[in-house]
Amino acid sequence: TIAPRSALVFHRLGRSLAATENYRDAAEALDRAIRLDANLDSAKRDRVRVENQKSGMEAAITLTKEIIKSSPKSAIGNNLLGDLYFSGKKFPQASKQYAYALERHENSTTVAKYYQSQVRAGKPVEGRNSLEKWVKSHPNDHEIQFLFASALIGLKDFKGAIRENEALLEEFPENAALLNDLGWLYGEIKDTRAVPYASRAYKLQPNSAAIADTLGWLLLRAGKVKESLPILEKARNGAPNHPEIGYHYAVSLNKNGQNGKARKTIKAVLDTGKKFQDINQARALYKNLLNK
Numbered sequence: 001t002i003a004p005r006s007a008l009v010f011h012r013l014g015r016s017l018a019a020t021e022n023y024r025d026a027a028e029a030l031d032r033a034i035r036l037d038a039n040l041d042s043a044k045r046d047r048v049r050v051e052n053q054k055s056g057m058e059a060a061i062t063l064t065k066e067i068i069k070s071s072p073k074s075a076i077g078n079n080l081l082g083d084l085y086f087s088g089k090k091f092p093q094a095s096k097q098y099a100y101a102l103e104r105h106e107n108s109t110t111v112a113k114y115y116q117s118q119v120r121a122g123k124p125v126e127g128r129n130s131l132e133k134w135v136k137s138h139p140n141d142h143e144i145q146f147l148f149a150s151a152l153i154g155l156k157d158f159k160g161a162i163r164e165n166e167a168l169l170e171e172f173p174e175n176a177a178l179l180n181d182l183g184w185l186y187g188e189i190k191d192t193r194a195v196p197y198a199s200r201a202y203k204l205q206p207n208s209a210a211i212a213d214t215l216g217w218l219l220l221r222a223g224k225v226k227e228s229l230p231i232l233e234k235a236r237n238g239a240p241n242h243p244e245i246g247y248h249y250a251v252s253l254n255k256n257g258q259n260g261k262a263r264k265t266i267k268a269v270l271d272t273g274k275k276f277q278d279i280n281q282a283r284a285l286y287k288n289l290l291n292k
Contacts (some may be wrong), residue, residue, distance in 0.1 A: 007037035015046055023054035041076040048080045060084055075105035082113060091121035108134065108144050115147065124155055135164075142171060153181070158188050176204040180211045187218045194218050202231070209238030213245045216252065225255045236265075243269045243276040250285060263289040 014029035030047040033040055044067055052060035061084055068077030082097035098114035111134045118127030131148040134141065149164035162185050169178050183198030198215040205211050216232035229252045236249040246269035253262035266286045276282075 007033045007040050007043065009033075010036065011040060011043045011046070014043070014050070018046065018050050018053070021053075023050050026050045027054060038071065041074070044076055045080060048084070052084070057084060057088055073104060075101040075110070078104065079110060079113075082117065086113070086117055086120075089120075091117050095121055095123075108138070108141050111144060112147055115151065119151075119154075124151070127151065128155060142168060149181070153185070158185050161185055162189075174204060176201045176208070176211060179204070180208075180214050183218060184214050187221065195222055195224075207238065209235045209242065209245060212238065213242075213248055217248045220248070220252050220255065225252070228252045229256050241272070243272060243274045243282075244278060247276070247278055247282045247285075250282070254285065254289065259289055259292050263292075 010029045010033035014026045014033060017023075017026035017029060027047065027050050030043050030050060033043040034047060037043070048060050048064050048067070051063045061081065064077055064081040064084060067080065071077060078097045078101035082094045082101060085091070085094035085097060094117040095114060098110055098117055101110050102114060111130060115127040115131050118124065118130070128148070128151045131144060131151055135145050135148050138144065145164060145168055149161050149168065152158075152161035152164060162182065165178055165182050165185065169175065169182065172178060179197050179201035183194050183196075183201060186192075186194035186197060195215070195218050198211070198218050201211045202208075202215045212231050212235035216228045216235055219231065220228035232245075232249040232252045235245050239245050246265060250262045250266040250269065253259075253265060263286065266282055266289065269282060270279075270286060
């Protein structure tokens with residue numbers, strides 16, 4: 001029992017030295033901690049971080065590969081190498097390492113990392129499949145289920161996303177984000193539950209610009225033009241630099257007959273140069289308003 005306790009002492013020392021940017025001595029202390037307790041994964045994680053700060057990415061990668069060789073049955077080395085590749089934007093390599101890590105030790109954190117790396121590598125479907133497999137075998141892992149629902153939205157599988165969000169809502173009936181997402185999703189498939197669900201979300205979090213935007217836009221699309229304006233104005237004031245919200249507010253202003261204010265708002269949105277989903281519609285609106 002002496003060695004593990006001593007390992008923790010050297011680990012704490014290494015962390016303290018790293019905090020003062022004394023990376024050379026931090027590395028030595030962490031190396032001693034690992035020699036005393038080869039299963040101290042937290043020390044290995046800090047050692048790789050120190051190596052990255054001390055000598056750069058390539059040196060950290062070399063060190064991590066040595067950790068993998070010394071502990072081939074452990075997932076820590078592959079996870080650390082995946083993290084390094086991910087931070088270096090080498091997403092296919094990161095995915096490969098996370099897959100190796102999952103073969104050694106399945107856990108939700110690595111599943112989430114694997115999904116994110118697959119998305120960044122341009123393989124969102126493969127990433128989605130990994131989440132779906134995990135959710136089916138771990139039905140009570142709500143964190144991954146939330147991520148899975150978000151992945152389905154990203155792939156425009158709205159019916160699938162509705163299914164997952166409805167299941168989550170049974171577990172978390174007062175979750176404003178879930179209600180908001182369901183309101184938006186119902187709106188996408190023209191389901192009459194869109195406004196009621198978005199309204200429930202708004203009542204729970206009236207100061208959320210994103211939630212106000214969802215409700216206001218759904219009201220506008222449902223023909224409730226006057227009712228949409230104050231809510232979209234609140235959304236715009238809460239997130240003045242968000243182009244999509246600004247566009248929604250400008251549309252409502254226009255439909256409410258406030259053409260001058262609508263023109264000023266949509267010009268401000270376009271002048272930011274930010275790209276957003278409805279930018280072509282926004283440009284068309286501005287062109288139309290210039291002629292009024």
